[in-house]
Amino acid sequence: MMQEKVAQAPGSASGEGPMLLALRGVGKVFSNGVAALSDVNLTIRDGDFLSLLGPSGCGKSTALRLIAGLSTPTSGLLDWRGSGFDRSNIGFVFQEPTLLPWADVFDNVWLPLRLKGVSRAKAAPAVMEMLARVHLTGFENAVPRELSGGMKMRVSIARAMVTKPRVLLMDEPFAALDEITRFKLNNDLLELWQGERFTVVFVTHSVFESVFLSNRVVVMAARPGRVFSEFAVAAPYPRDEAFRTSPVYAALCRQASDVLIGAINSTAGPHHDGH
Amino acid sequence: MTAIEEHTLRLDAEEARRVRQERLERIGKWVLPLAIMILAIWLWDRICVWNEIPKYILPRPGVVLQTLHDDAGLLFSSLLVTLRVTFLSLLLAVVGGVGLAVLFAQSKWVEMSFFPFAIVLQVTPIVAIFPLINIYVDNQTTKLLLCAWIVAFFPILSNTTLGLNSVDRNLRDMFKLNGATRWQQLRYLRLPAAMPYFLGGLKIAGGLSLIGAVVAEFVAGAQGQSSGLASRIIEAGYRLNAPRLFAALILISLTGILIFLVLSLISHLILRRWHESALKQER
Numbered sequence: 001m002m003q004e005k006v007a008q009a010p011g012s013a014s015g016e017g018p019m020l021l022a023l024r025g026v027g028k029v030f031s032n033g034v035a036a037l038s039d040v041n042l043t044i045r046d047g048d049f050l051s052l053l054g055p056s057g058c059g060k061s062t063a064l065r066l067i068a069g070l071s072t073p074t075s076g077l078l079d080w081r082g083s084g085f086d087r088s089n090i091g092f093v094f095q096e097p098t099l100l101p102w103a104d105v106f107d108n109v110w111l112p113l114r115l116k117g118v119s120r121a122k123a124a125p126a127v128m129e130m131l132a133r134v135h136l137t138g139f140e141n142a143v144p145r146e147l148s149g150g151m152k153m154r155v156s157i158a159r160a161m162v163t164k165p166r167v168l169l170m171d172e173p174f175a176a177l178d179e180i181t182r183f184k185l186n187n188d189l190l191e192l193w194q195g196e197r198f199t200v201v202f203v204t205h206s207v208f209e210s211v212f213l214s215n216r217v218v219v220m221a222a223r224p225g226r227v228f229s230e231f232a233v234a235a236p237y238p239r240d241e242a243f244r245t246s247p248v249y250a251a252l253c254r255q256a257s258d259v260l261i262g263a264i265n266s267t268a269g270p271h272h273d274g275h
Numbered sequence: 276m277t278a279i280e281e282h283t284l285r286l287d288a289e290e291a292r293r294v295r296q297e298r299l300e301r302i303g304k305w306v307l308p309l310a311i312m313i314l315a316i317w318l319w320d321r322i323c324v325w326n327e328i329p330k331y332i333l334p335r336p337g338v339v340l341q342t343l344h345d346d347a348g349l350l351f352s353s354l355l356v357t358l359r360v361t362f363l364s365l366l367l368a369v370v371g372g373v374g375l376a377v378l379f380a381q382s383k384w385v386e387m388s389f390f391p392f393a394i395v396l397q398v399t400p401i402v403a404i405f406p407l408i409n410i411y412v413d414n415q416t417t418k419l420l421l422c423a424w425i426v427a428f429f430p431i432l433s434n435t436t437l438g439l440n441s442v443d444r445n446l447r448d449m450f451k452l453n454g455a456t457r458w459q460q461l462r463y464l465r466l467p468a469a470m471p472y473f474l475g476g477l478k479i480a481g482g483l484s485l486i487g488a489v490v491a492e493f494v495a496g497a498q499g500q501s502s503g504l505a506s507r508i509i510e511a512g513y514r515l516n517a518p519r520l521f522a523a524l525i526l527i528s529l530t531g532i533l534i535f536l537v538l539s540l541i542s543h544l545i546l547r548r549w550h551e552s553a554l555k556q557e558r
Contacts, residue, residue, distance in 0.1 A: 101550070115453045
């Protein structure tokens with residue numbers, strides 16, 4: 001069970017797990033002069049389900065790419081406290097399913113292991129187990145175009161998880177899905193997470209999704225991209241469909257929404273409605 | 276099957292019209308071109324008869340067919356010579372085109388430096404280059420191969436290069452995250468992603484290698500050194516043997532069509548499961 005405590009100060013030690021990663025004064029300036037991130041301080045603890053919530057242009061995806069090592073910060077540093085942590089311990093789920101269109105479901109999920117030199121036969125148990133856990137048993141031989149959007153996303157999650165990473169980074173993975181499918185995937189993702197308690201950093205622009213999923217929400221503001229506020233979601237797991245319609249959930253969403261509106265209004269300049 | 280479906284499934288007027296339309300189109304797709312072709316051949320025959328055109332100027336279709344049969348030994352052995360050059364040069368075009376494309380894909384600098392040379396080779400008419408090749412290369416087959424290769428390799432090179440460079444950014448990131456080596460990225464990501472582009476280039480190159488082979492034979496044949504179909508055409512032209520000339524011409528056309536169909540089939544078989552181009556339209 002999560003703690004029933006509402007923490008406001010960024011980086012406060014309100015979690016239960018030990019610190020996994022701290023972003024200390026991280027900034028990123030692109031070559032075109034855009035300050036995507038400015039002085040970001042953020043602590044991620046082992047076992048967190050942390051959401052980065054904010055309007056477009058607030059640098060959530062940039063932060064995720066920095067954590068993944070796909071990009072390097074202009075200033076500040078990423079402090080991986082858990083010594084011996086290497087980046088192969090990261091799973092990444094993109095906004096689009098990003099599957100190999102010519103390969104079937106099995107081969108797509110096998111890929112990360114294949115790149116590490118694991119043969120098909122050796123990888124098969126792990127791949128099949130992962131497919132079962134995302135409810136895709138029986139679809140091993142389908143190619144991506146034969147699957148629905150939700151199923152493709154499940155394959156993408158299975159691929160990210162097949163190496164049993166300690167950290168799963170997700171970049172608005174369900175944004176393009178219809179609501180019914182999104183809810184289902186939310187539930188299944190929580191189930192996966194509760195089974196193994198890996199750490200999740202989940203980028204989203206949806207207040208409702210962030211509150212439903214995470215134990216901590218970090219609200220970001222744009223221009224320049226920065227951490228605006230951070231709070232713990234004081235609701236116990238497991239969270240199911242009943243939670244989705246509960247007054248507690250509604251109240252938490254309102255609270256998060258107020259913070260997000262504050263973040264949007266804090267943005268300097270005339271355009272604060274995105275593009 | 277369809278009859279049963281139509282009985283159990285009561286179609287409204289609009290859907291029934293659509294079904295009729297589809298059936299008509301399916302039949303028309305084959306019947307129409309065939310009918311026009313037959314009509315054209317019949318007209319050709321009639322024009323010869325009506326105007327009493329002598330067969331050394333324009334032979335009747337029947338005569339051409341007869342020649343194709345009578346001279347089969349000569350024509351088909353020549354066709355074999357031409358086909359050998361065509362396929363060898365196509366093979367070399369695939370090896371050279373894909374090889375160069377992979378090399379180009381390793382570094383933008385290499386591509387920037389050497390791509391202009393490929394373009395120069397492509398845009399210079401092969402007929403103009405051939406006399407040079409004739410001076411520098413002794414072996415007859417090598418001459419022809421080189422000619423046909425120059426014509427055929429460019430579409431494969433340019434298409435494959437484009438394909439290798441149009442890999443989804445996120446997929447590239449995914450490979451990077453999983454610590455893929457350059458070789459793994461090429462083998463598991465860039466080459467398969469380039470496959471549809473390569474196959475498109477291959478279809479063009481197939482036809483071009485035949486054209487290249489025939490043109491090369493023409494230039495070489497003018498010097499009496501070749502035994503391919505093109506030299507049969509030149510020879511027949513000198514002797515005013517129009518029926519054989521037509522027969523050889525038809526043989527080349529049919530060969531070109533056959534090459535295209537075979538390459539299209541190969542392309543379809545490879546791409547049918549995943550690529551948009553090979554999928555049936557779904558409504």
